Amino acid sequence: MPATFGQALLRGIRGRCPRCERGGLFRKWLKPLERCPVCALDLTPQRADDFPAYIAMIVTGHLMAPLIIMLSLDFELGPVAMMAILVPLALVMMLGMLQPAKGGVIALQWWFGMHGFVKERLPEDTSEP
Numbered sequence: 001m002p003a004t005f006g007q008a009l010l011r012g013i014r015g016r017c018p019r020c021e022r023g024g025l026f027r028k029w030l031k032p033l034e035r036c037p038v039c040a041l042d043l044t045p046q047r048a049d050d051f052p053a054y055i056a057m058i059v060t061g062h063l064m065a066p067l068i069i070m071l072s073l074d075f076e077l078g079p080v081a082m083m084a085i086l087v088p089l090a091l092v093m094m095l096g097m098l099q100p101a102k103g104g105v106i107a108l109q110w111w112f113g114m115h116g117f118v119k120e121r122l123p124e125d126t127s128e129p
C-alpha cells in the first residue's frame with residue numbers, strides 16, 4: 001500500500017500498479033490490464049479517457065515554449081526549419097508522455113476511489129503516537 005498520494009501517483013507514472021508496485025499496469029502501450037497480476041487490484045473501473053492526452057499536450061506545450069523562444073532568438077532559422085525541428089520533437093514528447101500520463105490518471109482515480117474504484121487507503125491516522 002502506498003503511504004501517500006504522491007507515492008501512488010509515481011507508481012502509476014512508472015506504469016506500475018499503484019497499490020502493490022510490483023505488478024504492471026499496462027497490457028499494451030495504452031491498454032491497461034484488467035487486474036494487477038500481483039495483487040489482483042481490479043483496474044477495469046479506470047476512466048482515463050482523453051485526460052492523459054490533455055496532460056501530455058499541456059506538459060509538451062510548457063516544455064516547448066522556452067525552446068521555441070530560444071530557437072527564434074538564438075538561431076537564424078527560417079520558419080520551415082523551425083517547424084522541421086519542433087513538430088517531430090513535440091510529437092515524440094507527446095507520445096512519450098501518454099503512457100506515464102495515463103498511468104498517473106489511473107493511480108489518481110484509484111487513490112481517490114473515483115468511478116468504480118474502492119477507496120482502500122486507511123483513514124488518516126489521527127491518534128497520538
Ligand SMILES: [Zn+2]
Nearest residue numbers: 017020036039
Ligand atoms: Zn498490484
